[in-house]
Amino acid sequence: MIQEDHSLARLDALSRVMNVGALVLGPAAALEFASPIACQLLGAASPAELRGRWEGLKRRLPADPGQLPEDDLPSRRVADLHLDGAERSLRVEIYRLGEPATGYLVLLKDRRTVDMLETDLVLASQMRSLAHVYRVLAHDLRSPLNSMQLAVDLLAEAFDDADPFRASSGSQERRRRHLAILREELARLDRIVRTMLEQRESLGSASGAFDLGEVIQEIGRLLLAQ
Numbered sequence: 110m111i112q113e114d115h116s117l118a119r120l121d122a123l124s125r126v127m128n129v130g131a132l133v134l135g136p137a138a139a140l141e142f143a144s145p146i147a148c149q150l151l152g153a154a155s156p157a158e159l160r161g162r163w164e165g166l167k168r169r170l171p172a173d174p175g176q177l178p179e180d181d182l183p184s185r186r187v188a189d190l191h192l193d194g195a196e197r198s199l200r201v202e203i204y205r206l207g208e209p210a211t212g213y214l215v216l217l218k219d220r221r222t223v224d225m226l227e228t229d230l231v232l233a234s235q236m237r238s239l240a241h242v243y244r245v246l247a248h249d250l251r252s253p254l255n256s257m258q259l260a261v262d263l264l265a266e267a268f269d270d271a272d273p274f275r276a277s278s279g280s281q282e283r284r285r286r287h288l289a290i291l292r293e294e295l296a297r298l299d300r301i302v303r304t305m306l307e308q309r310e311s312l313g314s315a316s317g318a319f320d321l322g323e324v325i326q327e328i329g330r331l332l333l334a335q
Contacts, residue, residue, distance in 0.1 A: 128146065128264070132172075133212060147159070150218075180205070184203040188201050200223055202215070202216040218325075225309070244306060249296075
């Protein structure tokens with residue numbers, strides 16, 4: 110009896126850690142143990158209350174003797190229950206204990222919680238793959254960016270070497286302004302690419318202070334031609 114109590118205590122602790130309801134049934138599907146989470150999922154305040162309602166509940170799980178697994182393969186199903194005026198959808202897994210069967214272990218999980226967790230896991234996997242794609246793409250962008258920066262520098266030198274009498278001072282100033290904008294935007298792209306290559310945290314997780322006035326002035330320079 111002491112060994113059985115220790116086993117049930119370990120099962121109760123495991124149920125809490127995994128946030129899964131656990132029931133232990135006898136060979137005839139009589140309820141022998143119910144963890145607090147199982148009681149909560151089945152709308153009972155205590156194991157004693159759950160035992161009092163078990164005859165009606167076990168048919169709906171379903172955990173009747175004729176519905177319990179007869180081999181080592183677990184039974185998995187979804188049970189939609191109407192409890193205390195609310196609808197509850199549970200994932201139910203039933204495992205046979207012993208050979209021949211000396212009882213059954215029933216695991217209960219809230220279906221919506223499990224579905225949300227599975228969705229989060231899929232999204233996390235996709236985000237890891239996407240981060241890898243970002244780094245590969247950023248690496249491939251470095252070469253054309255370097256070529257563009259070199260071309261802008263050469264273009265600036267060509268303008269400086271041009272005959273000053275062929276172009277008005279206003280035209281020269283516009284060229285210099287446009288070249289400055291090109292340099293700024295190429296530098297911005299280079300910073301973005303370097304950030305993607307050096308990224309260690311998830312994208313969008315970094316924060317920092319900035320001067321809003323400078324941002325507005327920069328936007329103004331970009332829109333000046335329009």
